[in-house]
Amino acid sequence: MATSDPVADARGRARSRRTRRWIWGIVFVVVGVLVAVAVVAVGYLGRLSASYDKAETLPSSEVFPTATARPADVNAEAVNILLLGSDSRKGLGGSLGDIRGQRADTMLLVHIPADRSGVQVISFMRDNWVEIPGYGNAKLNAALAYGGTPLLVQTLEQIIDVRIDHVAITDFEGFKGLSEALDGVTVDNRIAFKNGGYTFPQGSIDLRGDEALAYVRARYPFSDGDYQRVRNQQAFIKGMVDKLLSRETLTDPGRIAASVDALAPYLAVDAGLDAGTVASLGISLRDVDKSEILFLTSPTLGTGMVGDQSIVKPDWDGLAALSDALQNDTVPQYAAEHPSQ
Template identity: 85%
Template sequence: MATSDPVADARRNGRSRRARRWIWGIVFGLVGVLVAVAVIGVTYIAGLSSSYDKAETLPSAEVFPTDVPRPTPTKNVDAKNILLLGSDSRKGLGGSVEEIRGQRADSMLLVHIPADRSGVQVISFMRDNWVQIPGHGGAKLNAALAFGGTPLLVQTLEEITDVRIDHVAITDFEGFKGLSEALDGVTVNNSVAFKNQGFEFPQGPIDLRGQEALAYVQARYPFKDGDYQRVRNQQAFIKGMLDKLVSRETLTDPGRIAASVDALAPFLAVDEGLDAGTVASLGLSLREVDKSEIIFLTSPTLGTGMVGDQSIVRPDWDGLAALSEALKNDTVPQFAAEYPSR
C-alpha cells in the first residue's frame, strides 16, 4: 500500500508560485544571525539594533517542545546550535508558527558555533530524509512540520542528532529583493553548468540577483542527482552572500549595511531568546572568524530510495552518530573531513 505523504499533498496547490522560496529565508537567517548583526556589535549598534528589533519574537512554547525530555546542554556550554527555517508567506510569521507547514518551510540548516568561536559550521538536513517522527512513525523529515509545526520538527532533529537546539530563526522570502539590491548582487562559483526557467548558468563564477538567483537555487530537475546538486547550489549561493557581506566594500559602507539589515528584519521571526542583545554579543564573539572558517556540509546520507510510491533520502545512521559526537565535542571540521558531503 502506498504511504501517504502530507507534505506532497500540501504542495500540489499553488506549487509554481511558492516553489522552494524557503531558500531565501535560509539566507536571511544566516545573514542576520551570523554576519549582518555582527556589525551591530562593532560599529552601528544603535541604529542597526533598532532595525533588528523589527523582527518578530515568538514565544518559546511555539518554537520548542515543552512536554518531552530534551537533550541536555553539552559540556561545551558556550557552544550554540541555531536552527534556520524558511517560510514563503508573511502569514507564517505572526503570533503563532502553526501556519509554517509543508511547503512553507521544507528545508533546514543547523548552524553550529563552537565554544571557542574558532569557526562556524552550517549543516544542511535534506527534507526527504526518512526518519522516525515522534508520535507518527516513519516519514520524510519535513513532514514533522505538517504533523506538529516547529516544536515537532525541533524534537525530531534533536532526537536525530542528540544535541539541544538553542535558538530558532524563521524567515520570509519577500525581503530577498531588497537585500540582494542592497548588496548589489552576489557572485557564486557554479560547479555544474545548467539551464532553468529561461536562465543559463555557465560553470564558474556567475553574478546573481533577483529572479535569476531564485531560478538558480530552485533548480532540481536539470541534475541527475536532483536534490543533492540543488543543496550544493544553495550552499554555494550562501557562501557568495557571506563573501559579499564580509567584503571590505560592504563592511566599510554604513549605508549598505543599514539597507541590508532593514531589508532583512521585517521578514524575520526568532525565538524570544534571540533578541538584539544576544545576537550582538554573538556577533562580537565571532568577529575574528574568517570566511574560510565557515564550513558547509550536508548531514550524512546513503543516497535515495523508495518507500511505497515516495522517493526518499536514506539517512546514514552511523554517519549521523558520528556527527552527533562531533557536535557535542566541537569537532565538526574533523568530522567534515572524514565524512565529505555526497
C-alpha cells in the same frame, strides 16, 4: 482529540498552497556576520538594533517542544541555530498555525562552537527517511506538516541528540531585498543549467533578486536533484559571506544598514534571539575569518524507494559521529573524515 487525518489534511493544504512551499533557510546566517562587521562602529549599533527589532518575535511554546522531549544540553556554551524559510509571510503568523500542512524543503543547522573558533553550517536534506515522534517513519520535512516547528525541532534533536537553541524563519521578500542591498552576489557555479526562465552558465556568475531565487531553488535540472541543490545553496552562502566581508561592504555603513533593513521585516525568530543576543554572538565571532566558516551536509547513503516515495537514506553511523562532533566541538575534524556528498 482531533478526528481528522493529519496526513490527508496536510496533503490537501499543500495542494492548495503550491506557490507557498518552504524552500529557503539560509538567509539568517548573514545577520550575525552583519553585526560582527558593524561592531567597529559602536555608535552605529543603535540603528542596527532598531532595524533588527523589526523582526517578529515568536513565543518559545510555538517554536520548541516540551522540555521532557528534548536532549540534555551537554555543550551549553555552544550555540545551535535552526534556519528555515518560506515563500509567503502568511505562513509566519503570530501562532505559526499556517505552517501546518507545509513542508520544509531546506533546513540548515548553524553550529557555533563554545570557543567561537568558527561557524559550521550543516544542511539536512528534506527527504531523509526518519522517525517522526508520534507519526512513525516519514520524510524529515513532513514533521513540519504534522506538528509545526516544535515537531520539526524535536525530530531533528532526536536525530542529532543535540539541543537546538534558537530558530529563525524568513521568506523570499527578505532574501530578495538583502541580495539587492548587497548589490548582487558572485557565485562559483560548477554546473551549467536553466531554471525559472534564467540561464546559469558554468563559472563565476552574479546573482540578485528573482534570479538568485531561481538559482537556489533549482532541483529538477540535475540528475541528483536535492544533492546538487544543496551544493548550489552552499555556494550561494559562500558568495554572500564573501560579499559581506569584502572591503566595499565593510567600508560602507549604509550598505550594512540597508541589508539589515531589507531582511528584518521578513524575519521571525524565537523570543531568545533578540538584537542583544545577535550582537553578543557577532562580537564573540569578530575574529572568525571567512575561511573558518565551514559548509557540510548531514551524512546519507544515497536514495531509495519506500512504496511510491523517493527517499534519502540516512547514514546512521555517520549521524552518530556528527552528533559526537557537535557535542564536543569537533565538527571540522568530522568533516575532514566524512566528506559531504
